[in-house]
Amino acid sequence: MKKQNTTPKGKNGKTQSREWFEALVIAAVVATILRLFVVESYRIPTGSMEKTLLAGDFLFVNKFVYGARVPFTDIRLPKLHNVERGDIIVFKFPRDRSLNYIKRCIALPGDKLEIRNQQVFINDKLFALPPHAQFIGARMPPGVPEFQIFPSMSDYNKDNYGPIHIPREGDEVTLSAKTLPLYRDLIAYEGHTVSLVGDQVFVDGQAMGRYTVSRNYYFAMGDNRDNSLDSRYWGFLPESDMVGQAMMVYWSWDPDLPIVFDPVEKIASIRWNRMGLVVH
Known part of the structure; x- marks a missing residue:
């Protein structure tokens, strides 16, 4: 007589539940690794990149291309290639690193940047x-300083800016009362205390007339040039704050319509023509 399987049904049920639980844990771990080191979703919150990117666009960001950062450390994984001029980049906002910003990289470490009558000149x-950049405000004439422009105390404005040198690792810059607004945040970011006493600059309590830059920096601007809080206002972008490169729009709708109160209109606002749009 053939022996029947006498394993209790409850045991099979527990085995299946454990297998499902293990599969879910593995899937969660894989998803977390992908999000931390490979691809992350990002929502466009403002119109600073219009009309290239619209508020309400959701896009994928390639994090490994520039070398993803290991969480809670300063360690970065090997990168595929360097940031290039024209790349649309996501980065930690230098004035509040809990926020991610998205702009276009305009200038690289070592570049000379100047804006003349809204036209950008690199070297x-x-x-x-x-292609889709725009100006929505009145043009400002040269020599008329703009409020909150970087560096402070300069006569730059959004349409006439520089010339300015983008710092790179190994650069030796002159420190004085005149140049300190340009380099104060950079020196502090690199882990030093900086102060001005009379006309003399002090770094870590020592009088210094020269400073050697230890990191690479970039200059970023929004495609919506008159509605963008970018490097013209907050300064140089440290390479270590780079998050990744924008890849593709996978979803888009009107961000101003609340889905709770009017779900039909919210669904009707879906921008089908932007699905799968490659970002460049």
């Missing part, structure tokens, strides 16, 4: 305006 060569 004295015209940097072409991105």
